Structure formats: structure tokens, C-alpha cells
Amino acid sequence: MYYGWKIVGVSFTALFISIGFLFYSYGVFFLALEEEFGSSRLGISLGLALMNLTMGLMAPFLGKAVDRYSIRTIMLVGTCLMSTGFLLAAQITALWQFYLILATLLGVGEAMLGMIPSQTLVANWFIKNRGIALGIATMGVSASGMIMAPVSSKLIEVIGWRYTFIVYGITSMVVVIPLVYCFVVNRPEEKGLFPDGESAPDALPPGSLVESEGAFETEDQKAADTIDHHSWSFRQAVTNKNFWAIVITFSLCMHCIGAVLTHMIPMSIDRGLTNTQAAMLLSLSAGVGVVGKVIFGWIADHIDTRVGVWISIAFQMSGVFLISRGEEMLLMQIGVALFGFGMGGVVPLWGSLIGEVFGRENFGTIMGTMSPCMLPIQITGLPLAG
Template sequence: MTALTEQFAQGNRFLGWRMVGVAFFVDFIAVGFFFYSYGVFFKAIAVEFGDSRLGVAVGITLTQGVGAILAPILGRALDRYPLKLIMAIGALSMGTGFLLLGVSSTALQFYLILSIFVGFGAGAMGQLATSKLVSNWFVLKRGMALGIAATGISLSGVIMPNISAALITNYGWREGFLFYGAVTIILVVPLVLKFVISKPEEIGQLPDGETEISRLPTPKPPLKTREFLTDRNFWMLVMVIGLLFCIQSGTLIHMVPQLTDRGYTLYSASFVASCTAGFGILGKLTFGSLVDRWDVRHALWLGIGSQVLGQLIMLLLPGYTPFLIGACFFGFGMGGVVPMQGAVVGAAFGRASFGRVLGAMRPPMAVIHLAGVPFAGWIYDTTGDYTAAFTTFIVLYLFAAGAVMGISVNTKANRVLN
């Protein structure tokens, strides 16, 4: 009997699912406190600083842009240093940023704080770090584990728009950011430092809770930068995920303003945003499981098809209820993108290079991704509505669906290599 088998026979519990729980909570904070809440804060910030919707939209673009620029550096750090250290520093930076946003006095200060503190913090503690953590602990069940962890993103979207609306209505947008900053520093930093373990081998365990290494796919060695940059899958994934993130961010950030423009209350609009995220939970669980069993291209096409159906309903059918139904279809398809991206990167490039590869993808993806939010804001400022923006998004889906054809990765649990 091997040492690992003896450990498990003595009741040594596999800690991978605890890492999934930590990733769930961190994703909830990192994404929900900013990305899902920013659309609710949108109009209040614009009124405060007398800015156009394009100007306010640039704020989130700057934040994501800084994260994209830093991603290759952060990716290398995540592969090299303890994950708890990087994630804790990121949480401290994000929490500090929220606190400073609450006392900012000019638009310039607001955007600088977003870019420097929140941009770095979100990159260091958010999806790049949590995907690396979960992928280190799972190989055979990687898609499912990533899907469960990523439901923290969608659950935050269910809860946080309504909380943000209540904070703004009853206290003000500044007080909302002060609250988020305090919660991030007080809760996230200690939790990460206490519970995060970078990989199972550090405590004598194996991925997926296996007790025999022979039952796992042969691990890939660390890749050189040139090796993954010349891999077609790298660039096809950049194109597909970049386009989908572009469309999704532009849709989500402008969803609440679009509904309030039609005369619905902030609470009613926030409810639609919450339902979108709620169906995102279902999407993450569904697609995370499917990608462990299906050809990943089929899963991606299903997700794109659901989003297109939702966009068409929101664009073409009048009324609150059709918009809500369309948002749910959109949210379901959107939910699967994050776990599918992580599963493909892990299967194609291996655990040892996961952080570097995912980090290297961010800058070229950002060139596509970051155009979505300001583009929709510019269309509104120019035309007075969002029709042209969302029509363009539907066309971009077709390009994304075509690019999926170029992806050739086996993410199934019975594959030979991980």
C-alpha cells in the first residue's frame, strides 16, 4: 500500500472541494462587488461627475485594461509563488480601492483609483487566480469543479445588484463603495491566508482525490512561452473568448441603464440583472459538466446559441417580461464561458503552465474584450438608444461561432493528457 493510500485509509480528507469553496467566495467578491454592481452605480456616478455614458463606461474599461496588461506578470507569479500570497495582496488592493472610491472628489480621481487599485486587485484575486487554484486540484473533474467555483460569480450577480440598488437608494453610491471595501478587507484577506493551498502535492494528496498517480492522465511539463504562443488553440481561444467577453460585458453593464431608460424602476431593472446571473449559475453547472463529457466545440456552440436567442428576444420584443425572458437565455449561455475557458486551457497546456498561459491570453483578448462597454456607451450617446450596439453584438456572435471551428482540444475526463 502506498503512502497516499495509507493516508486516505486513515481518513485524510481530500481538500480540493474546500479550494472550490474558497474560489467560489473569492469570485463572489471580486466580480460581484464591482462588475455586477457597476451597472447599478452607473447613472449615479454619471450624475455626480457630470460625465457621459461613454465616460462612465470608460471607467470599467480602464479597470479591465489594467488587469489585462498585468495578467502575464500575474500569471507567471501564480505559477511560481504561493497562491494565497498573490490573492491576499489582490484582495487588499481591491478593498483599499473601494474605500478610496467612496471618498473620491473628481472624475479623474475616480478613474485613477479604479485603474490602479481595483484593476490590479481584481486581476490578482479574481478569476485568473481562482481558476489556477481549482485547476491545480482537479484534472478529471476540472470542468465540473471550475463550473461550481464560478457559480460564485453568478450568485453575486443574483444578490449584488439588489443590494447595490438598496445602498444607493437609501445611503448613496459612495457609502456603497465604502461598505464593499470594508467587507473585502475584513473577510477575504483572512480567509485566503488561512485556507488556500496552492496544489494537492503540497500536503501529500493528488488531484481529484485520487490515491494512485497511475489513475491520472500523464501531466504535461512546463511549456516555454514560444511553445504555447505558436499553438493554434491559444489564438483560437483568444478570438472566441475575447469576442464573447466583449459582447457579454457590453450587454451586462448597459442592461440596467437600458431598462431604466424605458421607464422601469432601478429595482425592476436590478431584478432582471439578478435573474440573468441566476441563470448564469445554471449555465456554469451545466456547461462545466458538459465540457468533461462533450466535444468542447459543441458545448461552446450551445452556449453561443443560447446567448443569441436571448439577445434577439431582448432586442426585438417589447415589454418587461420578454426582456426578462431574453435575459435569462442570455445568462444561461453566458454562464458557461468561464468554466469552458479554464477547462480548455488546462487540457491543452497543463497545470504547470496554466497561470502563464491564461495570463498571456489576457492582453490580446483585451484588445477585443474591452471595446464592448465603451462601444455601447458611444452608440447611446450618438443615437439615443442601444439598438445599433446590440445588433452589432449579434453579428459578432457569428464570428465567434466560426472561430470555434479552429479549436482542437480534448477536455473529456478519459483523455490521455491533461
């Protein structure tokens, strides 16, 4: 078996832990934290917005780091910080302390373990099969949502939110550290291999996205202007219109996702659902997202990444419309399923586009630079939806 699939497995686990324990579980903690500290829904949402702000601000530095230094070391440090953050969060006596932990230990730790290092690893190990590899790796995000929302709800019900944080802190360290330490290698060349397990590096396949006068034009359309986008530098990337097209498109998607995932449980409870029923809705969106990640990854590899982006957006918009209008359980379930399927494509399509347009040499740097550019639009979804 090609070693790159082990990298995919580690990335799956890292994303499951970092995203599931923080983002997907955050909405489940809403009522407990509101009752404990007498805060408003806007006040609780602010904590996640602060964590997103931290992650966005450090993303450019993290992106450069994963391109230049050991991703294994970065992920190990991130795991330790995140675990410590959970253990300290269990001891808080005021909401400002929770804000501080989210904006420091948990925010920095999640960033160092989560999306940028995990996607960079997979993008380094795959070219031809990058879409499906990213789709499988980022299934960890959807799988965590499918599992962690009801698990968190049950844990809070049985042992309380403080001990739930302790369980998360210990589990993060015990599960992630051995996997990262034993298996993470930055690039296939470090093990004498080539991307996708090829015996020699092949030329880019026809239809690969390259720089052109129009956003996302293909090599076939501009064959005379074809360039080796493995040589794209950071400066070339940020001055290219494709960079900003990707930033705007995916920041709007992240804005929508953050708002829906964070407020779905409180909104559902307001409409008469129990905490467990609301958590199951969140799990439904994540479960359908698992299917979406595989399908959109296949579309990126075999049809056209741009087509996948438009389909993903269409499903998200349809889902949000039904969720916002639906008072009946069935209508909400349909809306959540549609939204979850479209949401499933966002992360793998984002990584696929970066890899196709700019190559893998500076993948982490470019993804990291996009993150703070996306932040102003992305974080407004959390408090505005509250």
C-alpha cells in the same frame, strides 16, 4: 472530504467578492455617478474599460506569478488593494479620480484576487473533475450578480453610493483575508495529495484535447501523435493554433458579456423600468448563469468541451437578439435568461479548455498571456454599446 473542494469554496468566495462588488454592481452605480458628476454614459463606461485595460496588461505577469509563487500571498495583497480602492472611491470629488482608482488599486486588486489566481488554484487541484470544479467555483461570479445587483441598488437608495463603497471595502477585507490565509495552498502535492483526491496520478482520460493539425482535435483522433501536455511550455503554447482559437473565441464572448452587463440597467431604465426592476433583470441573468455553470462544467467533463462552447455561444446570441428587440418586460426576461445561461458557461469552459489543451504546469502563465491578447476585442464592447 478532498481538500480541493475547500479550494473551490475559497475560489467561489473570492470571485463573488471581486466580480460582484465591481463588475455586477457597476451598472447599478451608473445613474448615481451620472447625477453626481454630470457625465455621459460613455464617460462612466470608460472607467470600467480602463480597469479592464489594467487587468489585461498585468495578466501575463500575474499568470507567471501564480505558477511560480504563493497564490495565498498574491490573493491577500489583492484583497488589501481592492479594499483600499473602495474606501478611496468613497472620497472622490471628480470623475478623473474615479478613473485613477479603477485603473490602479481596484484594477490591480481585482486581478490579484479574481479570475487568474482562482481558476489556477482550481485547475491545479483537479484534472478529471476540472470542468465541474471550475463550474462550481465560478458560480461565485453568477451568484454575486444574482445577489449584488439588487443589494447594491438598495444600499445606494438607503445610504448613498459613497457609503456603499465603504461597505464593500470593509466587507472585502473582513471576509476574504481569513479564508485565503487559512485555506489556500497552490497545489495538492504540497499537502501530500494528488489531483482529484486520487491515491496516485492517473493517465489522462481518453478524449483529452491535445495538439494536432486541426484545432481542438482529440487524443482518439490523433493517437499516434499523443504528447504529454503536462509538459507544454509557454513557448509551445503561444505558437500553437489552439492558443489563438481559444483567444479569439472567448474574447468575442467577453466583448458581448461586458457590453450587455454594463448597459443592461441603463437601457432597461430608458425603456421605462425602475432602477430596482432593472437590477432584478441583471440578477435574473446571473441566477440562470448559476445553473449554466454547473451544466457546462458537467458537459466539459463528460461530453466534449467544444460542444459546450458552441451551445454557450448559441444561447448568448439568442439572448442578445431578444434583449435588443424586446420592448415588453416578458420578452426582455426571456432574452436575459437565455443570455445568462449561455454566459454561465464562458468562464468554466475557458479554464477547462486551457487545462485540457495545455495541462496544469503553466496554466496561470498561459491564461495570463491570453488576457492581453483578448483585450483589444474585449474592451470595445463597453464604450461601443454606450
